[in-house]
Amino acid sequence: MSDLFSVADVTAARGTLRKMGIAPGEGEAPAHYTLRTGEQRLALNAHLGAALRLTHTGNIHCLHCGRRTRKSFAQGYCYPCFKSLAQCDTCIVKPETCHYHLGTCREPRWGEQHCFQPHVVYLANSSGLKVGITRKTQLPTRWLDQGAIQALPILEVDDRLQSGLVETLFKQVVGDRTNWRAMLKGDVAPLDLVAERDRLLASLAPELAALRQRVGETAIREVSLDPLSLSYPVWEAPRKVVSHNFDKDPDVSGRLMGLKGQYLILDTGVINLRKFGGYEVDVAIE
Numbered sequence: 001m002s003d004l005f006s007v008a009d010v011t012a013a014r015g016t017l018r019k020m021g022i023a024p025g026e027g028e029a030p031a032h033y034t035l036r037t038g039e040q041r042l043a044l045n046a047h048l049g050a051a052l053r054l055t056h057t058g059n060i061h062c063l064h065c066g067r068r069t070r071k072s073f074a075q076g077y078c079y080p081c082f083k084s085l086a087q088c089d090t091c092i093v094k095p096e097t098c099h100y101h102l103g104t105c106r107e108p109r110w111g112e113q114h115c116f117q118p119h120v121v122y123l124a125n126s127s128g129l130k131v132g133i134t135r136k137t138q139l140p141t142r143w144l145d146q147g148a149i150q151a152l153p154i155l156e157v158d159d160r161l162q163s164g165l166v167e168t169l170f171k172q173v174v175g176d177r178t179n180w181r182a183m184l185k186g187d188v189a190p191l192d193l194v195a196e197r198d199r200l201l202a203s204l205a206p207e208l209a210a211l212r213q214r215v216g217e218t219a220i221r222e223v224s225l226d227p228l229s230l231s232y233p234v235w236e237a238p239r240k241v242v243s244h245n246f247d248k249d250p251d252v253s254g255r256l257m258g259l260k261g262q263y264l265i266l267d268t269g270v271i272n273l274r275k276f277g278g279y280e281v282d283v284a285i286e
């Protein structure tokens with residue numbers, strides 16, 4: 001068991017939801033999930049099969065400043081934070097639009113610490129082949145958050161902007177989205193990611209060479225690693241995916257059938273907890 005999280009032995013809690021902590025299992029073992037509400041931590045794997053109830057109290061607190069907000073923006077922020085934090089800027093989702101060099105970064109220091117760091121361009125299989133980018137230190141968390149069953153880093157670059165430029169090239173020939181319904185249903189065929197990597201690098205060789213000329217010959221480096229397989233604690237995948245939504249019904253309950261990506265899979269439907277960051281909930285497990 002990973003000691004990344006302090007896991008208290010609690011079965012009832014009230015607090016503000018954050019995205020779940022997910023640590024990879026050792027070897028073939030499924031990932032370890034931790035529900036996080038406020039300062040409380042609840043190890044979820046041990047409660048598979050149990051009746052779980054999450055009740056939204058009606059309060060939403062900004063994950064950054066803690067102030068109460070009527071509505072959550074960008075999965076957990078108040079409107080002022082959404083408009084002022086660099087991590088809520090559109091350039092985070094579209095790194096190729098980084099505007100630091102124009103002197104308009106919302107928080108230059110934050111940008112230096114998070115964006116001007118080595119980034120990885122990877123291939124993953126969450127609901128089929130996709131390309132993605134992330135800060136090197138975010139691996140394998142990023143893949144676990146997406147519910148990927150396989151992942152392979154293919155290129156390393158010096159900063160986030162470069163990762164966006166490379167990803168833009170790859171997006172001409174491969175998708176960057178996860179079909180979350182297919183991911184949850186779990187009927188995803190394994191892929192030969194090494195073969196996909198070799199195929200893509202060969203077909204994009206001219207474009208990558210041109211980009212290296214632009215940003216520096218050593219800026220975009222091929223990495224040679226083995227693909228990683230990831231597995232999840234899922235007793236029974238949903239056959240039909242119905243989703244719960246605290247905004248429509250504050251009471252979400254059911255038997256916990258599995259955990260994949262940032263989703264709780266209940267026998268009554270699924271819920272993406274990341275989407276409800278900042279929502280205050282009462283949690284009870286029977």
Ligand SMILES: [Zn+2]
Nearest residue numbers: 062065078081
């Ligand atoms: Zn705020």
